[in-house]
Amino acid sequence: MQTGRPEALAENYYLANFHRLADFVVDTYRDILTPAERQWYDSLQASTESAQQLYIRLLSRKGSVFRLSRISYPEIESLDSAASELATRGLAETLPPDNLQILLSAFTKPELSALLIPGGKWPRSRVELIDELLAANAGEQARFSTILQQADEWITLYGHQHWSVFRLGYFGNLYQDSTEFVLQELGTVIYENYALDAPARPFATRSQLNAHLRYFECEALLDTISLKEVRPLLALVAQLPVMIAGDDHLLRRVDRLRNRIARQLERLGCQDDALELYAVSVHPPARERRVRLHLGRGELDHAGRLLSLMREAPFNDAEDQVADRLQQQYRKAAGLPAIKQVRFKPQTTALTLSESSDRVEYAARAFYGRLGDCYYTENALVNAVLGLFIWDIIYFPIAGAFFNPFQSAPADFYQPSFSARRANLLMTRFEELESESRFTDRVFEAYERHQGKSNPLVRWDQISLALLSHSLERIPVSHWRAMFQRILSDTRDNTSGFPDLILFREEAGYEFIEVKGPGDVLQKNQLRWMQYFDSHGIPCRVVNIRWAQDVIGKAGQ
DNA sequence: GGTATTTTTG
């Protein structure tokens, strides 16, 4: 819809993008770049255009070792001279690599068999072939290496680590890169045009930047190391960055990593190591895991103390909820009488449908579609309406919220402080909920004006004008206010857990419907929303689907 | 040979 036809990009677009990013970093981080980093970019800028083209093309490809014969860019006239210039400037190496594994990975499977085992038979897969070649004796390996080295000309790119620093300094993360420029140019992704007046930057000090860099290195490492062994996991823990005072973002990122590693240590039976690591993490589910471990080991006093802390000051609703359940387990283990508590039970009905191959949600929607208009929206609807309602507040240029043009959300959107830091704006905006027309006008206007722009709450492909109209017409403003408040109280946790369907019957009103197929149960976050719905008079029920008994007929076939 | 998956591209 929004994605216009692919327009041609300017010549050398990737060069321009690279320099836009790099210039920003050099300007903005003048005080904390290392001499090596400065030198790296100076060398590039001093290079001829061809050399820069080659360097930047290869920088964005996988790996750092390439065979010249496989590089082909029409805009680079002389590959050889570009390559040797890069080598001269210390930006690359044109000698062939020594490492056999690296050499092997630069060839395709047919190439490898032709070069190294002519006429012979080779294992089924490329990976097996490579494993076999690497298992050969030293003499053979040396022979392989020589053959491969001489089979082509080579270039090994230097400076990836500097490029990582530049990208991190620019984006504040390492999962975005210069393709963002391209996507924006093509109109594939549209970011809000928020104010970027004061030249802001994601990191204030070198140690802060280094800490985030280390975090991303550790995260990448976790995907590489063996998860079956304890040693590499503990080694990884030792590599985790030290915290920077006041950097909640870093704390959350690293805690998530700690929790993942600790969970894996649990699986490997290293409970003591896991407990120790969880104890450092302030983010859920660290305390939950500790309680479970202590309960499992019969360490009731430990479990009890932690539970009290969790109940006194739960990190969020989810931790509060899980503490309730753990409390029961604890009392049972301690021989205390169970606390009689009324578990919330959502209103539930049953529905029998003839079995279909489609998802059960689609089958249910088709059924309820006969009673009125029924949409399968899950989290998309309420989040989107909120996103449209407070669109300009989300992108209000609070200090430190925006530092590059490629953010779909302010940097603190998922921080607990998001609402507090915008409390006045939000309070004023919420006054518009006093009037249904002011509210709906605001939502429709944002829908028209911001169509297609990336927003953390709005999935454009999941909301239609018809859905919005129906919803704004049928759902009372008091219900919207209640739901908005809960979302804003915890943007990370409460943007999910909404029921599958929303039904607008022919007559009037509306109803949320959570569809549950056989064997599916309410998720914890769904239960929390339903409890909230219940206390705010928001209509919602669970429908358990059963398939009609054509099973007998099927069994006969 | 055809199809599935990965890599590169703009």
Add this chain to the structure above:
DNA sequence: TTCACACTGTCCA
């Protein structure tokens, strides 16, 4: 930089 569901096994009334 995910979310919800499917499936398994355990525990227990």
Add this chain to the structure above:
DNA sequence: GACAGTGTGTCTCAAAAATACCAT
């Protein structure tokens, strides 16, 4: 049936090109 744990399909921009795999 409640519950915990784990795995899966779904999203990541879309389409072309390159490569790997598998089956006759």
